[in-house]
Amino acid sequence: MKSGKLQRLKCSVKNYDWGRPGRDSQVARLFALNSGSQFEPEKPYAELWMGTHDSGPSYLVSSGENGVLVGSETVTLKSWLSKNPNVLGEKVLEKWGCDLPFLLKVLSVAKALSIQAHPDKELARTLHKLQPDVYKDGNHKPEMALAITEFEALCGFISLEELKAVIHAVPEIVELVGTEGANLVLRINDKDGEETVKPVLRAVFTQLMSASKDKVTEVIDRLKNRLHTESRVRQLTSKEQLVLLLEKQYPADVGVISAFFLNHVKLNPGEALYLGANEPHAYISGECVECMATSDNVVRAGLTPKYRDVQTLCSMLTYKQGSPEILRGVRLNPYVTRYLPPFDEFEVDCCILPRGETVVFPAIPGPSIFLVTAGEGTMNPGSPKGQVVTEGDVLFAAANTEISVTSASELHLYRTGVNSKFFQAQ
Numbered sequence: 001m002k003s004g005k006l007q008r009l010k011c012s013v014k015n016y017d018w019g020r021p022g023r024d025s026q027v028a029r030l031f032a033l034n035s036g037s038q039f040e041p042e043k044p045y046a047e048l049w050m051g052t053h054d055s056g057p058s059y060l061v062s063s064g065e066n067g068v069l070v071g072s073e074t075v076t077l078k079s080w081l082s083k084n085p086n087v088l089g090e091k092v093l094e095k096w097g098c099d100l101p102f103l104l105k106v107l108s109v110a111k112a113l114s115i116q117a118h119p120d121k122e123l124a125r126t127l128h129k130l131q132p133d134v135y136k137d138g139n140h141k142p143e144m145a146l147a148i149t150e151f152e153a154l155c156g157f158i159s160l161e162e163l164k165a166v167i168h169a170v171p172e173i174v175e176l177v178g179t180e181g182a183n184l185v186l187r188i189n190d191k192d193g194e195e196t197v198k199p200v201l202r203a204v205f206t207q208l209m210s211a212s213k214d215k216v217t218e219v220i221d222r223l224k225n226r227l228h229t230e231s232r233v234r235q236l237t238s239k240e241q242l243v244l245l246l247e248k249q250y251p252a253d254v255g256v257i258s259a260f261f262l263n264h265v266k267l268n269p270g271e272a273l274y275l276g277a278n279e280p281h282a283y284i285s286g287e288c289v290e291c292m293a294t295s296d297n298v299v300r301a302g303l304t305p306k307y308r309d310v311q312t313l314c315s316m317l318t319y320k321q322g323s324p325e326i327l328r329g330v331r332l333n334p335y336v337t338r339y340l341p342p343f344d345e346f347e348v349d350c351c352i353l354p355r356g357e358t359v360v361f362p363a364i365p366g367p368s369i370f371l372v373t374a375g376e377g378t379m380n381p382g383s384p385k386g387q388v389v390t391e392g393d394v395l396f397a398a399a400n401t402e403i404s405v406t407s408a409s410e411l412h413l414y415r416t417g418v419n420s421k422f423f424q425a426q
């Protein structure tokens with residue numbers, strides 16, 4: 001395998017049960033185009049992974065006879081990088097070693113993902129050491145979701161004011177956290193600082209998440225009946241409607257009721273949400289491009305049939321309150337918008353190139369992954385002849401490579417690379 005400046009990749013897919021059925025899933029469509037295979041219309045397709053993580057590696061594709069692309073399942077991007085470390089660029093090699101620091105995904109969400117948080121580096125190392133079968137690597141996992149369609153999520157704790165309102169309005173929460181817990185919240189003065197509020201929120205949320213299965217089943221049943229009755233005489237709030245939807249997806253799951261504690265965020269296409277370490281969240285519906293540090297560490301505590309680690313989750317959270325920041329991106333030129341989360345490992349560019357136009361991605365000191373989600377065009381890494389790219393193509397670009405892209409039809413592509421602020425700070 002020669003070390004070209006642009007390498008085509010064949011990527012891995014995940015069929016988690018929350019994914020959208022093949023006929024209705026971007027992930028399925030992109031995966032089928034990427035791998036030259038068919039998708040199953042009824043099977044869930046949840047995530048397409050583009051990167052080097054061992055749980056879902058990408059493989060190099062070489063040109064076969066007559067230009068037909070063949071996958072070489074033996075050469076992973078990771079093993080190729082280990083033989084061609086120069087393509088990562090010096091600064092990336094120095095900081096992260098011989099691997100991609102970021103992992104790019106597309107998500108197609110039909111039903112809610114688990115309520116989860118991702119550990120910081122220190123906790124990740126500890127968890128991986130103690131339970132390597134559950135926590136697969138020792139890395140942290142900051143992440144960012146950039147909406148392709150309307151995208152809904154639960155993210156971070158609601159404000160103190162909202163929390164007090166919820167305690168008044170939802171008697172079932174008081175049943176789970178106890179009158180004493182509820183009163184602790186209600187008695188907090190609005191002028192009290194974080195150091196007063198956080199321990200109370202932690203105690204109350206931990207109490208809620210640790211309630212017995214029987215109690216939770218009983219209380220959620222009561223909540224459901226009450227909301228159905230009240231819906232005949234009043235309009236339910238959007239949070240109440242969400243709670244009923246989650247109950248249908250995950251009956252008798254404590255995650256249903258914990259949704260009352262979290263911000264319900266609705267992203268429009270082109271808006272992004274980022275999550276630092278130890279922030280609770282759950283994606284609910286829609287399709288997005290997701291970027292993260294190369295890690296698969298997830299601590300789950302609700303809305304899941306998978307393993308739950310309630311104690312770890314409740315003790316790791318920051319208990320920061322208030323609405324999360326929504327990124328709308330920075331225009332780099334008429335066709336490219338950049339999303340810069342506050343993490344060194346990654347940034348994402350979204351490019352929409354009208355038919356017949358050309359745009360240049362300047363040379364940068366780190367590697368990039370490109371994903372084409374619609375249209376057709378040519379990518380030219382400075383060599384005499386460019387590569388034709390179409391929907392479903394994924395390409396790795398070496399550091400210090402200028403790439404010009406020309407579209408044959410309106411072309412939609414995403415690029416992810418190391419955060420440009422990381423290079424500026426060097």
Ligand SMILES: [Zn+2]
Pocket residue numbers: 116118143281
């Ligand atoms: Zn997550």
